[in-house]
Amino acid sequence: MSPSDSSILNGETALESFWEIGQYKRSVRRIEDAPRLCSELSLLIRERSEIEAAYAKSLQQWSKKWSEHVDKGVEYGSAQEAWKAILHEGRSKADLHLQRRDRLIDEVFNVIKIWSKDNFHKTAFGAVKEGKEIEEAFKRAQKPWAKLYGKILKAKREYFSSSRMERSAENQEKNAAGNPEMSREQVKKFHEKMVKCQTERQKAEEEYRKTVSAIFDYKSTYQADMMQVFKRCQELELKRLKFFKEMLKGAHDCLNMLNSIYEQFLSTVTSVDAEKDVQNWEKEFGPGMPFNCPVFETYTPEVREIVKKRNKVAGDEPVVLLSKRESIADPNADNCLVEPLDDKSKMTNSSDVTTHCIDEWDESGDIFEKLGDEDEQGWCKGRKDGITGLYPANYAVDLKA
Structure with missing residues (x-):
């Protein structure tokens, strides 16, 4: 369903509701984005490990350079030992940063790669298999609803069109009756046309009401089928968010050298609430969005209606x-x-x-x-x-x- 079709049925469009035709794709996209998010998080961890290694190397080079200088220098006694103490701190800190690098790779980076490989698989065409399965399930759940929805759009167009024709015929009959130049036979033809248009409008209105009633009766079944598939999406996303929280806390443990530095880091990671995140997402983009079930809309004439063919000549229908x-x-x-x-x-x-x-x-x-x-x-x-x-x-x- 296009946005224009939605506006035809509901009068306006904003953010398309999860329940509208094809709008389940946001939920599918969450699953398709998961492998990419795994890659991005693993890249983030790898780059941080490289920074740790580079810093350790700089400390080692600095310590070696100044150790040789102090050993060959003119400083002596306890003062020389104080110089060597800060150089020893540099070597110790370099070792600590190398340990950080190793732990980030072993305990976080490699674990993310393995988890992503185990939970997400590629199809022959490079798509995410889990995402394709969810998408197909949504399509099957929405197919009957989409079919009924298409019938409503068709019935509504026919009803509105026949209503315009009826109104036009009524005006033509009225004008003809008040025109002294019109013969009785001509006026009669206009009346017959009006009666025919009225019959067609009544038939179209009855069909429109019938399709609206049918889709309303199917509403509960449609919602249940869509919710069943959506729950699978939520379970997969909840699993990913909990895993990411675990990995980020693991990164914190690897980097936690000074509690005062990493206290805020730990607080932020600990405050991650995967349950709340998926619940909020459901309210904003999933089944928690408003369900706009189609209702019957009474025809309202436009500001101006013109029934005329360009090639008509004088004497044709007025x-x-x-x-x-x-x-x-x-x-x-x-x-x-x-x-x-x-x-x-x-x-x-x-x-x-x-x-x-x-x-x-x-x-x-x-x-x-x-x-x-x-x-x-x-x-x-x-x-x-x-x-x-x-x-x-x-x-x-x-x-x-």
Whole structure:
């Protein structure tokens, strides 16, 4: 389901809910991201071990250089021993950093690599096998719902379309009945068309209500099937988060030389709450998101509806126009068209053609102002008595011509 389809059904879209078609992919992506996170954490640990080794090497070089200098120097007695004490501290600290390096590699880096290899596997095409399995399970759980959802979208489009046709037919019948130039037979045809459109609208509305009822009845089954698959995602993610917490605490133990330095580090790692993390994720991106079950929506007519074919000629079915009225009293009003009259053409209704625009230019011989050229559908914008609307281009003649 595309965002536009969702907006058709629910009226608006923000962050797509877990329950919407295809939105389970966020949950699948968590599983697919896990091997990459393992690689990134192991790289982080390896780089830190390299820093420890580099620092140890620098301390060793520093200690060796100055030990030779002190031994050959002019300092003597107890003062010379004090010099050697700080050099001994450097050698001892270098050994300690090398121990850090070895423990980080053996107790953290290698363990992460083994755990990742045991828990995540690649398919022949390089995808994460566990992620593909979860995705297929979600697809199976969502397939019946998606099928019902597609029927709703189709039924709704047909219902809205037939409602527009019915409204158009009613307006045409009304205009024809009030037109003295229309024969009784012509008025009868318009009435028959209106009755037919009304029947089609009623049929479409009944089908729409039926599909909405069907998807509502299936709602509980759909939710149960999706939750079953989602729990598998949660279990895998919970396992990964707990393992990462264990590894980071292990890194702390490897690096904990001075408690005062690493006290905050330990506090931060210890405060990791894997259970709370997955629960919050469920609320924000999983089944805890709002469930917007489709409901029946009553048709509401648009601001303007035009039923016209470009190639129709005078004498074909009349055009129904619901014009958008805009006052020209306030020059600062939004979308208000105020152009000087002398810059526009003056038009008049052709006496041999009848227009059927509601409340506007409905008498032959009326003079009004042309505001724009003919568009690709054969309509022009005009203004009369402060009212802006559309009129068929071939229904009027230019007085300047």
